[in-house]
Amino acid sequence: MFQTLHETVEYIKRKNDNFQPEIGIILGTGLGGLVNEIDVEFSMMYSNIPNFPISTLEFHSGKLIFGTLKGKRVVAMQGRLHYYEGYSMQQITFPVRVMKALGIQYLFVSNAAGSLNSDFKKGDLMVISDHINLQPESPLRGINDADLGPRFPDMSQPYHKGLIGKAIQIAAHEGISCHQGVYVSVTGPNLETKAEYRYLRIIGGDAVGMSTVPEVIVANHMSIPVFAISVLTDEGFPEVLFPVSLEEILATARMAEPKMTKILSQLIAQL
Ligand code: HPA
Numbered sequence: 001m002f003q004t005l006h007e008t009v010e011y012i013k014r015k016n017d018n019f020q021p022e023i024g025i026i027l028g029t030g031l032g033g034l035v036n037e038i039d040v041e042f043s044m045m046y047s048n049i050p051n052f053p054i055s056t057l058e059f060h061s062g063k064l065i066f067g068t069l070k071g072k073r074v075v076a077m078q079g080r081l082h083y084y085e086g087y088s089m090q091q092i093t094f095p096v097r098v099m100k101a102l103g104i105q106y107l108f109v110s111n112a113a114g115s116l117n118s119d120f121k122k123g124d125l126m127v128i129s130d131h132i133n134l135q136p137e138s139p140l141r142g143i144n145d146a147d148l149g150p151r152f153p154d155m156s157q158p159y160h161k162g163l164i165g166k167a168i169q170i171a172a173h174e175g176i177s178c179h180q181g182v183y184v185s186v187t188g189p190n191l192e193t194k195a196e197y198r199y200l201r202i203i204g205g206d207a208v209g210m211s212t213v214p215e216v217i218v219a220n221h222m223s224i225p226v227f228a229i230s231v232l233t234d235e236g237f238p239e240v241l242f243p244v245s246l247e248e249i250l251a252t253a254r255m256a257e258p259k260m261t262k263i264l265s266q267l268i269a270q271l
Contacts, residue, residue, distance in 0.1 A: 001090075001097075001145050008051045008094075009101040012064075016042045019066050021075035023268060024099035024224075026215060028111035030253030031231060032078050033261045040067040046079070053081065053091040064095070070269035075099055082210055084189040089139035093218040097148065100222045106163075106271065107219045108264060112253045113209035113230035114191070115237075116201040117181060122235050123256045125178040125263070127167050128159055128228040131213050132184045132205060139214045140221055149221035158216055160225040163267060167227065170266045176259045181206025183230060185213035191244065197236035207232060227267065231256045 013019075019041060027034060046052045046062040062079030081092045096107065113126070120126060144151040164180065171178035184200050186192070188210035192200065200208050207230050219226045233252040234244045 002147060004051050005097055005101055008049060008098050011050050012044065012098070012102065015044065016066050019073065020103040021066060021073045021099065022103065022105050023069070023072050023074045023271070024096070024104035024107045025074055025076040026080050026107070026109045027076060027078055028080065028109070028211065028231070028253075030112055030250040031110045031257055031260065033257045034069075034110075034264055035065060035076055035078055037261065037265050038065060038067040038069045038074060038076060040065055042066040051094070053087055053094065070265055072268055072271060074268070075102060075104065080211060082189075083135055083187055083214070084210060089135075089137055089141070089214050092214050093139040096215050096218045097222070100224055104224065107215070107224050107226045108268070109212050109215060109226065109228040110260060110264070111209050111212045111228070111230050112233045112249055113183060113207040114197070114234045115207055115232040116184070116197060117179075117206040118237055120179050120181065120206060120232055122232055123252055124232050125171070125176065125256065125260055126183075126207050126230045126232055127164050127178060127180045128183045128212070128230060129164055129180045130182045131158065131216065132182060132203060133213045133217070134184055134186050135213060136187060139218050149223065153221045155217075155220060158220050158226060160227055163225065163227040166270060167229070167263055167267050170263050174262055176263065178263065179206070183212060183228070184208045186210060192236055194238035194241050197241065198238040200236070208236060229260055229263065231260055
């Protein structure tokens, strides 16, 4: 892992004039709008970066974007990797390792998720305060590289408390409805049955999605403070469950996105 990481990081540094990002950003499905706020200095196709996994179509269009956002140097992943696409957990989280080696001190993550909490409506935002990992394995399975982090990393506070507080304040100030809650990660790509949505609510979830947790585990492994936020794109309420399509999920994500972009950019400005 160390050698692979070294090769990728050296390649990126050489290509981007040693640009040192302070903040890493991973943008979720239909939530790429924050990229428009970045003064882009440099971008790289994933497919041109050594050791970045390639196979699916979506990935070929993925880009690593370097630039400034509210005066902060950032690196943003436009297009994320999902376990359901067939990547291993190590592949999904490799970009987080790379961003850390490039110098990031914070990681910001967004995603689209289904609401499990009947008080949290479609189109609302939810700051992730904790998670339950129901994906089949941890990205830390296998030999541990002690240079990257400990064998048994603590997960008592995986999402940075101070950033959560600030985000809630920003939302209130902007009049944006923004909840806090527990995100459950599943493999997908199918959505859940009524019985599964009921189960996920019973075990303590407020929202369910197919991403984020692997990246957050790896960020915690390397002691990077994390902030993560979900756009609730559909309602997984078993008593009144309607069929939902990807188009509807994307349309809701697009509609709610400006609210999320406002919170993220102000939060980054305040760092
Ligand atoms: N379930 C799982 N993942 C999701 C959902 C959902 O209802 N909505 C958006 N991503």
